[in-house]
Amino acid sequence: MSDEEDDIVLSELSNEELVQQMHDDLYDGLKDEILEGVDILLGRGWEPYKVLTEALVEGMRIVGIDFRDGILFVPEVLLAANAMKGGMGILKPLLAETGAPKQGKMVIGTVKGDIHDIGKNLVSMMMEGAGFEVVDLGINNPVENYLEALDKEDADILGMSALLTTTMPYMKVVIDEMKAKGIRENYVVLVGGAPLNEEFGKAIGADAYCRDAAVAVETAKEYMAQRLHNQ
């Protein structure tokens, strides 16, 4: 970091400059600066939902693009996610009070045999940022965990993550069980994880494979719109 950057006083920036700066700070994984930025914007009367989408979600979207393009790697993404999580910690209770738009409910988890969770956590966070309610089942989930949670939570969407070639076929086990129980059509099934691809998603009977968190959010929104339309 250069001295020049150290001189920036966040509270002296205009709204527009501050949001730009927050995108940069998120990119650099600077959690304290993000917390400060969130407080300043709220202090200036911004709706929590506006702070979330324009400062945090948009910043994280940029991080996602550079990760996809190989400019950023996992540690930078983790740091950025950490900073965003901090900001969301402030915003979440306020969002509940102010009634941000509600998009739908997703149950998400990493499949049995797999304990990779960075990508899944990122998807959860971005889905929350986009107004979805997210129930995170964590790692190493057998089919029963998913089915139980879908039922109990009255969810709209099932999300499954796998990072291992040995565990990705388990997604089909879950989908087949949903079919056997006659409940497959009640849910939108989204799958993701680095070794997957579109073809695989189709082959196992998922509704969509999502390359990254941004695509996951867009896809989930599209399906929710369709569901409302069909009701």
Place this chain on the structure above:
Amino acid sequence: MRRGKTRRDRTVESISLPPESLTDEALSLRSVVIPTSPKSLPRTLLIACGALAREILAIIEINDLTGMALECLPATLHNHPERIPEAVRAKVQAARSRGIQDVHVVYADCGTGGLLDQVCEEEGVTRIAGPHCYAFFDGLDAFASRSEEEIGALFLTDFFARQFDTLLWKGLGLDRHPELLEMYFGNYDRVVHLAQTDDPVLDAKARAAADRLGLRYVRRKTGYGELNDFVTRAASS
């Protein structure tokens, strides 16, 4: 601040190193051509991950295999499996254009989700079976049968034990951001060192790695496992 960093893809620039000058650093970061004697065109070419180079050379020597040459892609590709299939294809095609017909790929699927298999099929080359090198050193069936019991394990081979600092610690950014340790390894309970050789110095390194991660250390001698069968079969194909 976005600094307009661009990715330098060094997988294309090869360096040539004879077996006695090989370094783990080079095998991690560079494409390495390992010339074998005699200098005439080899009959069989192995295209491998740098993380397997020393083990393959040992198998060639122990079994006195002749007419084989070895070319390695950087072991860091392991963290970017999406780049592996096309990097392998380029190597296969370059070998073919030099007149080497018998080419074998010593890469597991390595998280390419079947794309490497597709390339191998298109190029008409064989690949060692298995999802990753930990599984074929351990034995595919044995590894699979222990998967539930060892769900919280981080596996190290001899190569990864030696290169722990470069590939894991620095690769995951833990040198700069040790606070990320919990986010990476919070769900892990042990390091399982799948040892190819008996080397007390290396064991100590692997144990120190486990200590740094705050995990229990388990050592399991695997020898060269199914890599031995694959390389010896390639020699007689």
